[in-house]
Amino acid sequence: MSSATEPEPAQLLVGSQVIGLRGGETVLEALERSGFDAASGCRAGTCCKCMLRADNPPPESQRGLRPTLRHAGYFLACQARPTGTLRIDQGEAPPTLQARVQRSEVVAQDVRRIFLVTAEPLEFRPGQYIEIFHPSGATRSYSVASLPADGVLELHVRLVPEGLVSGWLHGLEEGDSLRLRGAFGQCFHVADDERKKLLLVGAGTGLAPLLGIARDALEQGHAGAIDLVHGGLAPERLYLRDELSALASRWPNLRVHHCVLKGATKREHEGSLDEVAIRLSGPLGDTRAFLCGDAGVVRLLQRSLFLAGVPSGEILADPFEAAPV
Amino acid sequence: MSLYERLGGAPAFQAATDTFYRRMLSDERVSRFFDDVDMDGQIAKQRAFLTFVTGGPAEYTGKDMREAHASLLEKGLSDEHVDIVVEHLGGTLADMGAAKEDILEVAALAESVRADVLGR
Ligand SMILES: Cc1cc2nc3c(=O)[nH]c(=O)nc-3n(C[C@H](O)[C@H](O)[C@H](O)COP(=O)(O)OP(=O)(O)OC[C@H]3O[C@@H](n4cnc5c(N)ncnc54)[C@H](O)[C@@H]3O)c2cc1C
Numbered sequence: 001m002s003s004a005t006e007p008e009p010a011q012l013l014v015g016s017q018v019i020g021l022r023g024g025e026t027v028l029e030a031l032e033r034s035g036f037d038a039a040s041g042c043r044a045g046t047c048c049k050c051m052l053r054a055d056n057p058p059p060e061s062q063r064g065l066r067p068t069l070r071h072a073g074y075f076l077a078c079q080a081r082p083t084g085t086l087r088i089d090q091g092e093a094p095p096t097l098q099a100r101v102q103r104s105e106v107v108a109q110d111v112r113r114i115f116l117v118t119a120e121p122l123e124f125r126p127g128q129y130i131e132i133f134h135p136s137g138a139t140r141s142y143s144v145a146s147l148p149a150d151g152v153l154e155l156h157v158r159l160v161p162e163g164l165v166s167g168w169l170h171g172l173e174e175g176d177s178l179r180l181r182g183a184f185g186q187c188f189h190v191a192d193d194e195r196k197k198l199l200l201v202g203a204g205t206g207l208a209p210l211l212g213i214a215r216d217a218l219e220q221g222h223a224g225a226i227d228l229v230h231g232g233l234a235p236e237r238l239y240l241r242d243e244l245s246a247l248a249s250r251w252p253n254l255r256v257h258h259c260v261l262k263g264a265t266k267r268e269h270e271g272s273l274d275e276v277a278i279r280l281s282g283p284l285g286d287t288r289a290f291l292c293g294d295a296g297v298v299r300l301l302q303r304s305l306f307l308a309g310v311p312s313g314e315i316l317a318d319p320f321e322a323a324p325v
Numbered sequence: 326m327s328l329y330e331r332l333g334g335a336p337a338f339q340a341a342t343d344t345f346y347r348r349m350l351s352d353e354r355v356s357r358f359f360d361d362v363d364m365d366g367q368i369a370k371q372r373a374f375l376t377f378v379t380g381g382p383a384e385y386t387g388k389d390m391r392e393a394h395a396s397l398l399e400k401g402l403s404d405e406h407v408d409i410v411v412e413h414l415g416g417t418l419a420d421m422g423a424a425k426e427d428i429l430e431v432a433a434l435a436e437s438v439r440a441d442v443l444g445r
């Protein structure tokens with residue numbers, strides 16, 4: 001029997017195991033004492049190697065982490081002295097859901113926009129990604145461009161030559177069913193400062209998460225300037241232009257820019273995506289950057305924008321790494 | 326009070342880490358050592374570096390220093406690079422408002438792990 005005055009004992013739940021915390025002990029120390037092989041480094045809240053996830057971590061153990069990580073419940077085990085019960089997330093995969101294709105349309109030479117409806121609602125933040133199961137069991141990640149309120153999952157899928165899953169997805173028709181799970185990823189809007197400048201840069205289907213992030217920020221009342229820069233090799237590779245223009249005319253603080261490597265018309269900027277984005281966006285010291293798409297491009301953007309002045313903690317990157325073969 | 330605390334602790338070092346890391350990435354003499362490591366991980370490590378050398382809360386042993394830099398030795402890490410790191414460290418701390426004698430003290434601490442960093 002516990003009375004209202006008696007505090008709940010400090011304890012950890014790891015799977016089915018309960019670990020009582022001794023006075024003053026950190027989560028990291030308790031895990032080590034109980035024989036867990038917990039990663040650690042500086043043990044002082046600096047190196048971030050001991051990062052774990054839980055639903056209600058002590059706020060002081062989240063100091064210095066980027067906003068999306070704090071939002072998602074990540075914390076530093078070496079800094080956490082919880083008072084009640086803390087259930088450590090062991091990275092259980094989210095449940096697999098059934099979905100069916102509602103619509104699939106070609107939006108560029110090699111890109112399809114595919115709308116899916118899930119049998120049960122999927123929890124996600126726009127900009128996060130889901131994993132799609134190929135009938136062979138192989139999985140690939142695709143970013144969600146829509147908002148939960150839309151009631152559909154919008155994906156932009158580029159056909160990769162010889163690609164197993166992208167090829168299969170391109171061949172699916174209205175009504176076909178598939179399995180997916182999610183959502184994953186740390187590249188999404190957190191409404192912690194409605195005046196902050198947001199810079200969204202992506203190449204190719206990197207537009208998918210950026211579209212979701214931009215719409216999410218706007219609908220949540222973001223008041224600061226939002227610059228979205230979509231890059232591609234040539235003008236005909238850029239897609240959803242009308243839709244982006246319509247969005248920009250509806251929301252005065254959103255500006256949409258197009259950038260191509262070569263053959264720019266009056267509607268595009270020409271040059272390297274990082275240089276164009278930096279030129280267009282002005283001072284970067286108080287900017288949050290979202291960078292999505294091809295992994296090589298994202299790494300270049302990350303480095304260039306950091307060197308141009310975006311604080312490292314404000315760079316949220318989502319590199320589309322190819323699946324290991 | 327440690328220099329780490331006098332210079333403003335964790336919040337001040339968050340920003341200083343960016344300054345320091347920008348200096349390293351922009352310096353052609355050392356940038357290649359930081360090329361193929363992911364940026365988030367690298368920022369955390371450089372913050373640990375600055376915290377450690379200013380007497381802040383970061384516990385590292387000589388063995389840790391050996392392990393952290395072992396792979397860099399294969400890329401040709403040598404005395405010259407340690408000197409450059411110490412130079413940018415001094416510049417970063419001066420930007421944060423550290424006094425000359427503090428910077429010398431930090432340089433001495435960095436010096437004390439030179440052999441470990443270079444695996445000697
Ligand atoms: C977090 C995340 C989010 C992603 N979001 C999206 C998205 O929104 N839209 C989207 O279209 N894709 C996205 N991807 C990429 C996607 O997950 C697949 O990797 C891609 O569709 C290729 O899968 P595949 O099965 O068709 O090709 P595979 O059968 O895996 O590969 C076929 C061949 O092509 C090569 N290859 C794979 N990818 C590329 C590439 N990008 N460029 C050049 N060669 C390649 C492989 O090495 C292999 O030789 C994302 C990836 C990640 C990690």
Ligand code: HEM
Pocket residue numbers: 041042047355358359362367370371373374377378385393394397402406407408410411435436438439442
């Ligand atoms: C002057 C003495 C030095 C000290 C005290 C020092 C300290 C540190 C510390 C504390 C870490 C983090 C270790 C970890 O948590 O894993 C680290 C990592 C690193 N240091 Fe140094 N360092 C020194 C010199 C150098 C030099 C000269 C270079 C190269 C020019 C360098 C490049 C790196 C790199 C690239 C890493 C990250 C390695 C990885 O990714 O694992 N360091 N250093």
